[in-house]
Amino acid sequence: MKHTIQQVFRSGKFVFGFAIFAAVLLIVIFYPLIITDGPLSIIGQGTFFPPGIYVNVYDSMSSTVYTLNLDDAAAKRIASKLNEDDRLALKEWLMAAGVSEAEIDTTDTQKLLDLWVNNYDSKKSIPGMTNAKRNYYVRLNTALKGLMATEGVTVSQFNLQTQTLEEVDAVEQSDFVNITEVANMRVLPLGTDNFGRDVLTELVAATAVSLKIGFVAGIIATLIGLTLGLLGGYVGGIVDDIIMFITNLFIVIPSFVLLILISFSIGQEQRGAVTIAVVIGFTSWVWTARAVRSQVISLRNRDHVNLSKLSGHSLVHIILSDILPYIASYVIMALILQISSGILAEASLSILGLGPRTTEVPTLGLMMNWAMIYQAQILGKWWAYLPVLVTIALITFSMNLMNTGLDQVFNPALRD
Amino acid sequence: MLNERFPILSGKGVTKIFGLGRQKTVAVDHVDFNFYAGEIISIVGESGSGKTTLAKMLLGLISHTEGDIFYHEKKRDISSQKKKQEYWKGIQAIFQDPFSSYNIFNKIDSVLLDCIYMRGGRGLPHAKKVELMTEACSFVNLKFEELTNKYPFELSGGQMQRLMIARIFLLKPKILLADEPTSMIDASSRATILDYLLKLRSETGMTTIFITHDIGLAYYVSDTVYIMERGKFVEHGSADEVILTPRNEYTKRLISDVPKIYEEWDLSTV
Ligand SMILES: Nc1ncnc2c1ncn2[C@@H]1O[C@H](COP(=O)(O)OP(=O)(O)OP(=O)(O)O)[C@@H](O)[C@H]1O
Numbered sequence: 108m109k110h111t112i113q114q115v116f117r118s119g120k121f122v123f124g125f126a127i128f129a130a131v132l133l134i135v136i137f138y139p140l141i142i143t144d145g146p147l148s149i150i151g152q153g154t155f156f157p158p159g160i161y162v163n164v165y166d167s168m169s170s171t172v173y174t175l176n177l178d179d180a181a182a183k184r185i186a187s188k189l190n191e192d193d194r195l196a197l198k199e200w201l202m203a204a205g206v207s208e209a210e211i212d213t214t215d216t217q218k219l220l221d222l223w224v225n226n227y228d229s230k231k232s233i234p235g236m237t238n239a240k241r242n243y244y245v246r247l248n249t250a251l252k253g254l255m256a257t258e259g260v261t262v263s264q265f266n267l268q269t270q271t272l273e274e275v276d277a278v279e280q281s282d283f284v285n286i287t288e289v290a291n292m293r294v295l296p297l298g299t300d301n302f303g304r305d306v307l308t309e310l311v312a313a314t315a316v317s318l319k320i321g322f323v324a325g326i327i328a329t330l331i332g333l334t335l336g337l338l339g340g341y342v343g344g345i346v347d348d349i350i351m352f353i354t355n356l357f358i359v360i361p362s363f364v365l366l367i368l369i370s371f372s373i374g375q376e377q378r379g380a381v382t383i384a385v386v387i388g389f390t391s392w393v394w395t396a397r398a399v400r401s402q403v404i405s406l407r408n409r410d411h412v413n414l415s416k417l418s419g420h421s422l423v424h425i426i427l428s429d430i431l432p433y434i435a436s437y438v439i440m441a442l443i444l445q446i447s448s449g450i451l452a453e454a455s456l457s458i459l460g461l462g463p464r465t466t467e468v469p470t471l472g473l474m475m476n477w478a479m480i481y482q483a484q485i486l487g488k489w490w491a492y493l494p495v496l497v498t499i500a501l502i503t504f505s506m507n508l509m510n511t512g513l514d515q516v517f518n519p520a521l522r523d
Numbered sequence: 524m525l526n527e528r529f530p531i532l533s534g535k536g537v538t539k540i541f542g543l544g545r546q547k548t549v550a551v552d553h554v555d556f557n558f559y560a561g562e563i564i565s566i567v568g569e570s571g572s573g574k575t576t577l578a579k580m581l582l583g584l585i586s587h588t589e590g591d592i593f594y595h596e597k598k599r600d601i602s603s604q605k606k607k608q609e610y611w612k613g614i615q616a617i618f619q620d621p622f623s624s625y626n627i628f629n630k631i632d633s634v635l636l637d638c639i640y641m642r643g644g645r646g647l648p649h650a651k652k653v654e655l656m657t658e659a660c661s662f663v664n665l666k667f668e669e670l671t672n673k674y675p676f677e678l679s680g681g682q683m684q685r686l687m688i689a690r691i692f693l694l695k696p697k698i699l700l701a702d703e704p705t706s707m708i709d710a711s712s713r714a715t716i717l718d719y720l721l722k723l724r725s726e727t728g729m730t731t732i733f734i735t736h737d738i739g740l741a742y743y744v745s746d747t748v749y750i751m752e753r754g755k756f757v758e759h760g761s762a763d764e765v766i767l768t769p770r771n772e773y774t775k776r777l778i779s780d781v782p783k784i785y786e787e788w789d790l791s792t793v
């Protein structure tokens with residue numbers, strides 16, 4: 108036994124898969140200890156805030172101000188405001204006004220603006236330009252002037268007694284705050300979702316729930332499949348006929364269809380994560396049962412089983428000690444596959460809107476479902492669905508790796 | 524030994540058919556036999572002639588398709604688990620392949636302890652159990668102290684078959700069915716295994732059904748010989764009768780395959 112475990116950990120594939128799985132598991136365990144927010148608490152007002160570090164503006168103003176004179180500060184500021192379309196529009200106008208194309212470089216913000224300031228004249232009529240377009244240039248020009256201003260801004264507060272605005276602070280362009288001194292900031296490594304929830308926190312909680320669903324479903328499926336497979340395979344006769352009849356029924360009706368029907372008939376209110384896990388477990392034992400049965404059939408006529416019978420052992424004793432240990436490695440591998448397919452089954456169900464009740468816990472499938480309903484994939488809000496996909500892929504990938512690793516250890520023909 | 528010669532195990536029209544329709548194999552085909560108590564009976568036949576199948580039916584490990592088997596001159600009844608366990612107290616076996624005869628997850632101790640339990644020794648004090656196991660092991664020249672806590676697969680094929688004999692030593696059945704106990708082990712250990720088997724049988728007087736494809740060996744060890752060809756018993760009788768004056772063509776062929784049959788038999792060449 109100890110020897111087998113050593114062997115298992117000498118398999119590169121198993122160790123790699125195990126490392127990924129352990130990493131996922133550790134994050135799931137330790138993350139909630141550090142970030143204690145509820146995974147479903149809505150923090151963002153609005154949808155799909157992009158990933159990044161969010162710094163509180165109000166607190167920034169009351170933090171100590173440091174003056175840093177940086178040469179490229181102004182250029183960077185303008186560059187960040189002037190988007191690609193605006194730059195092309197500037198170029199278009201300049202070219203229409205007679206500036207040669209070679210002179211215009213849309214990537215050099217400073218030079219482009221210089222050219223613009225020197226050449227732009229709102230009265231100049233460009234042939235073929237619509238009124239709307241002309242007004243757009245006027246607006247653009249005003250905005251650029253504001254951007255190019257060198258003075259700072261004044262912060263005022265409304266005084267209720269005097270009913271006037273009173274200057275409370277001034278912010279210069281060269282004012283900086285040290286981010287560590289700002290009282291409030293929040294890192295949202297994966298932004299927020301459509302409801303304004305922190306995607307990372309939600310993802311970690313969802314992974315935990317999905318793993319739980321996978322384990323419960325996998326263990327139920329394996330236990331049912333193992334029991335039926337052992338009984339049918341070893342006892343044979345009428346018992347086997349009945350078990351095979353049930354198994355074939357389940358094979359004829361694809362388990363996923365069954366899963367959909369059961370989930371649907373349970374109703375939204377009754378569908379907790381555990382219920383879904385149990386339903387998945389009860390619909391996916393078929394292949395385990397068949398595989399175990401055929402293994403048992405090939406074992407039951409072996410001489411060591413015959414010897415055990417001759418030693419007066421009971422049916423239960425023979426199944427538990429002469430059959431089960433021989434297929435244990437096989438069952439463990441089946442369990443691993445059942446767990447990962449349980450996770451996928453939950454995801455598929457949830458995408459169809461038949462997953463667990465949405466108000467209690469997130470699951471990987473539910474996150475996918477929400478991202479789809481709010482069209483994250485169309486709006487290009489990748490952080491709402493891509494990390495979920497990656498997590499699902501990582502879990503199934505690591506489990507499959509462990510499985511092939513185990514296969515190599517237990518099946519000498521596959522060893523390299 | 525018994526004064527009165529009576530058939531402890533006999534069969535009438537015993538048949539085993541595997542599969543159905545086109546897949547049908549008649550492994551054992553209407554065989555009649557009377558195995559007399561205390562004798563050594565050899566069943567000789569080529570590979571695939573149905574020897575192991577017959578043995579498993581005799582042991583009650585598989586059912587027979589047709590015919591009747593009689594145990595102690597009464598129709599054998601092993602319809603329940605309890606009756607089977609009772610039957611197996613009287614009949615035991617050594618299988619062809621020692622390497623697949625043991626559960627690789629069980630230690631040698633448990634193999635031997637099972638035998639003690641089967642003989643009702645569950646309540647014995649630990650020291651007594653160890654004494655019994657040590658005695659059984661030393662009968663086949665194995666040291667129990669060296670085997671305890673080891674697994675059967677850590678032994679050689681010859682040692683494993685010796686352990687099987689130790690098992691029989693503890694069980695003391697009325698009938699022992701030895702299915703080619705030496706065919707899967709190296710030539711140098713064969714004579715030793717046979718020696719221990721014959722020693723055990725002469726000490727206990729148990730009826731021994733010895734299955735082999737080696738007619739010379741059968742002549743050497745047995746009182747009665749049954750010749751099996753493609754599921755049928757084609758000839759039987761006392762060893763001298765069958766081998767020195769064979770009547771059946773198949774028997775003659777088997778004998779001619781062993782050129783040294785009339786020379787003095789030397790165990791070391793077995
Ligand atoms: N479980 C089974 N199912 C189908 N056919 C079987 C089965 N067991 C044995 N047979 C067939 O029955 C015939 C007799 O086999 P058996 O094992 O009894 O031969 P044997 O005389 O013991 O041969 P060997 O000397 O090689 O051990 C063979 O043709 C074999 O293919």
Ligand SMILES: [Mg+2]
Nearest residue numbers: 574575576619
């Ligand atoms: Mg055989």
